[in-house]
Amino acid sequence: xQKVTQAQTEISVVEKEDVTLDCVYxxxxxxxxxxxxxxxxxxxxxxxxxxxxxxxxxxxxxxxSWNFQKSTSSFNFTITASQVVDSAVYFCALSEAGxxxxxxxxxxxxxxTIIP
Amino acid sequence: xxxVTQTPKFRILKIGQSMTLQCTQDMNHNYMYWxxxxxxMGLKLIYYSVGAGITDKGEVPNGYNVSRSTxxxxxxRLELAAPSQTSVYFCASSYxxxxxxxxxxxxxxxxxxxxx
Numbered sequence: 001x002q003k004v005t006q007a008q009t010e011i012s013v014v015e016k017e018d019v020t021l022d023c024v025y026x027x028x029x030x031x032x033x034x035x036x037x038x039x040x041x042x043x044x045x046x047x048x049x050x051x052x053x054x055x056x057x058x059x060x061x062x063x064x065s066w067n068f069q070k071s072t073s074s075f076n077f078t079i080t081a082s083q084v085v086d087s088a089v090y091f092c093a094l095s096e097a098g099x100x101x102x103x104x105x106x107x108x109x110x111x112x113t114i115i116p
Numbered sequence: 117x118x119x120v121t122q123t124p125k126f127r128i129l130k131i132g133q134s135m136t137l138q139c140t141q142d143m144n145h146n147y148m149y150w151x152x153x154x155x156x157m158g159l160k161l162i163y164y165s166v167g168a169g170i171t172d173k174g175e176v177p178n179g180y181n182v183s184r185s186t187x188x189x190x191x192x193r194l195e196l197a198a199p200s201q202t203s204v205y206f207c208a209s210s211y212x213x214x215x216x217x218x219x220x221x222x223x224x225x226x227x228x229x230x231x232x
Contacts, residue, residue: 004158033218035220035221037223043204043225043226043228044223044224044225044226045159045206045208045223045226047220047221047222047223050218050220052217091158091159093158093159095218097218102147102210102212102218102219102221103149103161103164103174104149104151104159104161104221106151106158106159106160107158108156108157108158109156109157109158
C-alpha cells in the first residue's frame with residue numbers, strides 16, 4: 001500500500017526566511033509520480049509540480065525548489081525568501097504509474113504561516 | 117475554459133436527507149475523481165471514473181454513489197446523509213492514455229457540506 005507522510009503539521013517563519021517542507025513516501029512500485037499541491041486560505045487546490053520517479057533531477061521554479069531523493073524516499077519542497085502569499089496548506093501526493101493507476105494518495109498536509 | 121466546476125459551494129443537510137454534488141469539466145479529460153477532505157487531514161478518494169459508463173470505488177466509498185453518463189459530468193450522490201459525511205468534497209479530472217506519461221489532476225473549488 002502507498003503512504004505519504006508529512007511529519008510537519010504546522011510551520012511558522014518570518015517573511016523572507018527560507019523554509020523546507022518535508023515529504024516522505026512509501027510505495028512498492030518502481031515507477032510512480034509525486035506531486036505537490038498548495039491549498040491557500042480560499043480553499044482551492046493549486047497544482048505546483050509533478051515528478052516522475054525516473055527523474056531525480058532537482059527542479060527550481062522561481063522561489064520554489066524541489067529535492068527528490070529516491071534513496072531516502074523523500075520529495076522535499078523549499079520556498080526561498082518566503083512571502084506572506086505563501087501562507088497555505090501544502091500537500092504532497094503519490095500515485096502509481098501505469099494506465100488506470102492515476103489515483104492520488106495524499107499526505108496530511110503542512111500548514112505554513114508566513115509572519116510579516 | 118472554466119476547468120473543473122462544482123456546485124453547490126456550500127450546503128447544510130439534515131441527517132437522513134439526500135443530495136447530489138455536481139461536477140463538470142470542460143477539458144475533455146477522460147478521468148474524473150471525487151475526494152473528501154476532513155478537517156486537518158489530506159484528501160481521500162471516494163470514487164473515480166476512467167470514462168463514460170465506467171466507475172470504481174476508491175478508499176472511502178461507503179455512503180456514496182456515482183454515475184458517469186457523459187465525459188463532462190461526474191455527479192456524487194449522498195443517499196442518507198450522516199454527520200460523518202460532514203466534509204469538503206473535491207472533484208478532479210485528468211487525461212490519461214495507455215503508454216503515455218501520467219498527466220496532472222486538476223481540482224474544482226470544492227463543496228463544503230455540513231450534516232446536522
